């Protein structure tokens with residue numbers, strides 16, 4: 001059997017030659033939703049738990065979700081497939097399919113819209129849209145004895161990290177953890193769900209605010225009714241939606257992952273196993289309160305402690321494991337706090353570049369012909385679709401006119417590309433930070449799923465034009481605050497190093513595959529294996 005050169009720190013410290021360590025028997029792939037490289041850098045010196053431990057390994061502080069559509073579904077799909085969204089087909093969280101067999105033409109990335117009763121906001125969860133093989137699928141096709149488990153705070157994260165052959169797939173579903181329609185509930189999951197039902201019924205006290213987060217307390221008004229910048233209050237009884245911003249969500253996700261790891265005895269047999277975990281609370285905190293307040297600070301500290309308990313459990317199990325941690329995309333703080341803090345050009349889009357204004361300008365105000373993926377949204381950011389009933393010369397003229405109109409709104413819009421223009425582009429040759437806007441957009445374009453036009457807002461331009469009670473900040477832009485994510489690899493005993501040069505999240509899959517000797521044809525992927533050996537050896541083939 002092939003062994004890998006991993007340098008054991010104890011041996012190195014004693015001055016002896018490097019020792020060979022056997023292949024890990026368990027790969028743990030963790031995504032922290034919206035954990036930007038900016039958040040990692042801000043908090044990395046303050047972590048004392050799991051996120052301190054992981055920094056003892058290979059630290060790539062400049063990881064890139066290289067594509068323009070920096071959303072949860074495309075981002076999660078890059079991590080364990082090794083391909084960009086243009087190849088995975090997961091170009092956004094939602095897209096428009098005029099051929100969908102139902103009146104609603106908006107399609108959710110992790111649904112099967114042909115399944116009875118499936119709707120974008122109430123999906124029959126499925127892996128059918130994912131057009132690339134995940135690491136778990138490759139492992140199981142190579143050796144069917146490998147076990148693959150995916151647990152997440154969101155269905156789309158579990159689907160895109162696990163893929164088609166996942167043995168157990170679980171996600172938070174507004175009060176409990178759910179799975180695919182044809183699956184049974186193990187007793188261990190049922191027990192956690194019963195406990196969660198009690199928690200939701202009774203509510204929770206306000207989470208503690210760590211001392212180091214106290215200086216961040218400074219209320220900022222976002223709307224007349226909503227301000228951010230204050231510690232979280234108690235969770236009222238029977239408000240499962242409120243759990244999403246609570247540290248208990250990540251704790252419960254990790255509890256399910258831990259129980260299933262034990263149930264399936266992951267890592268205890270001769271074939272390697274995979275545990276994929278996505279932790280969603282960071283994303284919900286970012287959307288609801290922004291990234292720079294005491295809410296996010298408390299979330300970072302809680303995440304660090306939850307991961308610490310999780311890693312300690314893995315250590316106690318005696319399994320030989322490797323952990324990879326990254327994020328599906330980055331994030332950006334609320335415009336109002338940024339404006340109050342030396343970033344006066346941090347703005348929100350206005351209706352002047354909205355869908356209604358565009359359709360009116362094209363003389364289709366009463367019977368709008370352009371739409372975005374969300375039928376309730378007026379914001380044009382990302383894919384813009386022209387109704388397919390308009391054909392031929394008229395279609396070409398409308399697309400050209402709309403493009404000209406949007407390009408003219410250059411106080412808010414940075415670039416407008418046609419889908420066909422992006423599909424014709426070649427793969428970039430420079431590292432991801434040097435990609436042009438067109439190259440970023442081309443990495444998340446798809447012939448059958450993308451809009452006729454792809455619209456990119458200017459940097460620091462929030463697509464949430466008029467925030468309500470809910471989301472006040474978001475991601476999804478082609479700018480580096482949304483593209484840059486940490487990528488950490490750690491194995492107990494490994495000699496750590498930091499690599500400041502950029503790598504991509506599509507590099508993660510081939511890097512992990514190499515650790516377990518799993519062959520991956522390079523033509524099938526966009527990423528490259530990255531060497532995790534600090535010394536003269538290499539963990540890549």
Ligand code: ZN
Nearest residue numbers: 033034072328
């Ligand atoms: Zn996300």
